[in-house]
Amino acid sequence: MDLDAYVAERRGEWNRLEALTRRRKLRPDEADELVLLYQRAATHLSVVRSRSPDPVLVAGLSRLVLAARATITGTRKFSWTPVARFFTTTLPGELYRTRWWWITVGVLFMVAATAMVQYVAGHPEVAGVFMSDTEMNDLVSKDFVSYYSEYQAQNFAARVWTNNAWLTAQCLASGVLIVPVFYLLVQNLLNLGVIGGVMVGSGAGDTFLTYLAPHGFLELTCVFVGAGVGLRIGWAWIAPGPHRTRAQALGERARSGMLVALGLALALFVSGLLEAYLTPSPLPAAVRIAIGVLVWLGFLAYALLLGHFAHHRQGSADLDEDLGEAAVPTR
Known part of the structure; x- marks a missing residue:
């Protein structure tokens, strides 16, 4: 697999996903887009790991996927309940x-x-x-x-x-x-x-x-x-x-x-x-x-x-x- 070509083709999606994860509030259409891009990024991470495990790229994609997942699921706050x-x-x-x-x-x-x-x-x-x-x-x-x-x-x-x-x-x-x-x-x-x-x-x-x-x-x-x-x-x-x-x-x-x-x-x-x-x-x-x-x-x-x-x-x-x-x- 040509890693450079693979990264160049999908860099735009990753940048967009990173931008969405940094926003405090999302419109309904942006939330749907975030979920879709998160699923794609998770697939991309799996492909990179299995075919061309570049450590720097794997670490960056892992961080992005984890941040997107946290944005989707939300963080659990401590509760006395x-x-x-x-x-x-x-x-x-x-x-x-x-x-x-x-x-x-x-x-x-x-x-x-x-x-x-x-x-x-x-x-x-x-x-x-x-x-x-x-x-x-x-x-x-x-x-x-x-x-x-x-x-x-x-x-x-x-x-x-x-x-x-x-x-x-x-x-x-x-x-x-x-x-x-x-x-x-x-x-x-x-x-x-x-x-x-x-x-x-x-x-x-x-x-x-x-x-x-x-x-x-x-x-x-x-x-x-x-x-x-x-x-x-x-x-x-x-x-x-x-x-x-x-x-x-x-x-x-x-x-x-x-x-x-x-x-x-x-x-x-x-x-x-x-x-x-x-x-x-x-x-x-x-x-x-x-x-x-x-x-x-x-x-x-x-x-x-x-x-x-x-x-x-x-x-x-x-x-x-x-x-x-x-x-x-x-x-």
Whole structure:
């Protein structure tokens, strides 16, 4: 192909296209002309690339085609509407749809934790398997309370947030394998049961509840949500349901899990602030606990009440039908 002749023949169209892309407003006939010239320039770029890939010409035509496409499609401006929709509809709807998973996990965990605290409190030798007598005495006399004021509040909040977010992320990510979720929950159950049992058995149960309740309700609920949603993801490839493959079911549940993960990151940030600023504060114990319970109830109302309306209003937060895979009958 004679590149010079090809360029000379079409240079006028390219110049006209460039002039149209620079205009702020176009008449209807100019808009039609812009679309036509854009289509031709895209064809010209394809021809040049395949037959005579001159780098300078390819770069110039690519820039022209991209500029014309941007003029035709327009630039998307930032809008708060999708952000508002996420927090008012998408996130609460997903929390509501997964409610039975994380509520079940939470109830079973708390029943097991309560039973373990009572058992360890009544059998001190069990705690001795995990801690020495000196460690138990230090825990009751100073370590449990001083833990919440050992660091500066802002540093402690960041540390707690990242630790809890990492634990919740592990529950979500490992849910596809199911077993690791139970391993993580058992680890936390042992930690809570042993420490709580030592505190209660030593007569410091009120201190244990006073320093755990202000942040613990919300913090543990977030962990339960992460574990429940993770197990829901894992169950998708075991029982995908009718009219979809295991890959489709797993993809749908994983996308749902990523939405919940974003919301949990924010909820755990609030929990971290409560643990760093409210739990060790000089406020009366009843006030601290009341604030923590109110925040927790607010989260439950957001997930269950607002989530109920969001679920029935939106239906599903998964990909639109035209963007997803076609459903096929499966056995």
